[in-house]
Amino acid sequence: MEQATVVTPVKDTKPEHPAMPECCCPACGQRNLKPKRFEFNSGRGATGWSRCQSCNTYFMAEGYDTEQETDHTRNMAWGNQHEGVALNQRKRNGFVAALDQIETLGYGSGSKILDVGCSFGGILVEARKRGFECAGVDIVPEAIAWMKSEGFRAEECSSLRDCTLFSKQQPADVVTVLDAHIYWPDQPAELRAAWDLLRDDGLLLIRAVTKSSYITTGRMVGSVSTGLSRKLIRRAIADHRFSMPLKSLLRTVEGAGFEVLSASPKGAQHTNDMPLTARAAFAMGTLLWHGLGVSIAPTTLVFARKKPA
Ligand SMILES: [Zn+2]
Known part of the structure; x- marks a missing residue:
């Protein structure tokens, strides 16, 4: 006996866009060769961040997943x-x-x-x-x-x-x-x-x-007060993915x-x-x-x- 063919319903296909490489700044699109790395405590927990050498934006290093x-x-x-x-x-x-x-x-x-x-x-x-x-x-x-x-x-x-x-x-x-x-x-x-x-x-x-200047200020006061620094940076970032x-x-x-x-x-x-x-x-x-x-x-x-x- 022949097996019944199972027809899988075709899923809605959404247009795909090529993902930005992680070294690219999401705010200006420029590629960063050796971006400076930071770890910031944001509304998303401890996350890795970079700073764009072209536009000075701080941005979350982790790639985007819809x-x-x-x-x-x-x-x-x-x-x-x-x-x-x-x-x-x-x-x-x-x-x-x-x-x-x-x-x-x-x-x-x-x-x-x-x-x-x-x-x-x-x-x-x-x-x-x-x-x-x-x-x-x-x-x-x-x-x-x-x-x-x-x-x-x-x-x-x-x-x-x-x-x-x-x-x-x-x-x-x-x-x-x-x-x-x-x-x-x-x-x-x-x-x-x-x-x-x-x-x-x-x-x-x-x-x-x-609020990107608030992050810079937060980094600068880090040598004096870690608590204040973390508070400033966390409030400036909230849960955002970049700060420009x-x-x-x-x-x-x-x-x-x-x-x-x-x-x-x-x-x-x-x-x-x-x-x-x-x-x-x-x-x-x-x-x-x-x-x-x-x-x-x-x-x-x-x-x-x-x-x-
Ligand atoms: Zn940029």
Whole structure:
């Protein structure tokens, strides 16, 4: 008797992207020949880090694994429904400040907005109230299911290169990346993908985490106080995969085909219930950046416009 042929169902094949070699900086894409190695205690435990010789970014040496990263995100507040939905409310003032500036730049009601790392609604909940056409991508499937149940267009993507919500023929007007770029395994590729999905003169907003000088300070105080050093570094890194100086980020954004319109700590606070020390850092950061071009603010809003090819 002939054996029945077992038909294995064909799995959804997702586009594969070549992984970045570990010596390449995820923030600027440059290859590092002999990167300096560090071990930092971060929100992910003791991890190996390098510093890019080209852009001075500190980056996690361990390679990127999408499944591991998804699991990690599920354990964070923004990766599970219960805490993620509550977080939208706590971060509301930051979303409102960002949308106010987006509207001031001329992108308002009726504009198509794509949020990268949309979590459980985030900025899109507020954007929809203002009449934006909203869509989001995220690495966590539960977040995408929740978004769809709330009537948003949403897609599970680990890279913006896989996003099918917009295209050259049907481009987005605005792409927002809030506190998400620091998880990208290949920032230049993601920025080029954002460029591809935007219309000419479309707007890119990155709420960038700009704490690399805090890591350098943490390393310097290490000889005086190990405890303080570890605390500073851990707080600067949190669970991020890289920490990039603002000026290097602006160069990378320009290199991906954008014109930087502004970069400022103004409006970059996540919440208004931050401790006094954090609010003071923002106030000092705003003064120093606008007065001297020195960046010490913990986060920065970067607005950039797509330059036509
Ligand atoms: Zn670099």
